[in-house]
Amino acid sequence: MIETIITPVTHDLGAFKVRRSLPAKTRTMVGPFIFVDQFGPARLGPGEGMDVRPHPHINLATVTYLFEGTIDHRDSLGSFQTIAPGAINLMTAGKGIVHSERSPADTRAAGPGFYGMQTWLALPDGKEEIDPAFEHVAGAGLPLVEGEGVRARVLMGSLWGVSAATTCHSPTIYADLVLQAGASVAIEAEADERALLVTEGQASIDGEAVTLFDLVILAPGHRAVLTAESASRAMLLGGGAFATPRHVFWNFVSSSRERIQQAKEDWRGGRFPTVPGDEAEYIPLPEVPLTVSYP
Known part of the structure; x- marks a missing residue:
């Protein structure tokens, strides 16, 4: 049974499109997921690349998952990681972190391609201001459940009798489902809140x-x-419902509006740390950001 359907807001960035499902006017969260972006598939021209300049986050964890392409992640902890398809990147902002996302240098000559998901998980009560952290789990380290015409990679939490090693700050489920035409998979009702996003087929x-x-x-x-009428791919996401609401302004998430205001002032005032190896640029605080939610 379907409770609600959210049609994403599409941002056309020229070379590629970003489809944003959460936060929406009708719904701000599904479990801890407070931000859901699907980007691509896209291929940039020769010599071009994705260049998301350094920018800050608080009180959330970002999750990057690719179907195609590669992205270089750098952050203010000194982490550097090239993200490849099938792996999961979990960056916990906690009390504050800065990161950048760029196409690797060796992909730019031919024109890089990329296709994937970026989501944010709100940190639960009592953990919003934990120390920032970075975690990368390669695809080989994530459980793969295979059935009749179905292949499910469990990215976070426990599903279909297996558990991913990825850190969960609150009850979370996240999985990549690939189905052959005619195949079906049951989505059990173990989590408080669940959603599906079909990306192919x-x-x-x-x-x-x-x-x-x-x-x-x-x-x-x-x-x-979930049944595939043609060869399909879908993302399953959700987890435990939050008891207290979260506010969103730009890249900041918090249960406190005052904390978000402080983060805005800290970014304007240059009080966040810099990203080693990517200190020359940054994204200024926007006057009117694309992402705002004040429940």
């Missing part, structure tokens, strides 16, 4: 066709069935 939930890139919120307690 044609699929249905309990017999109801779903539109590509829509975020489909499943009814709590309902065992849903």
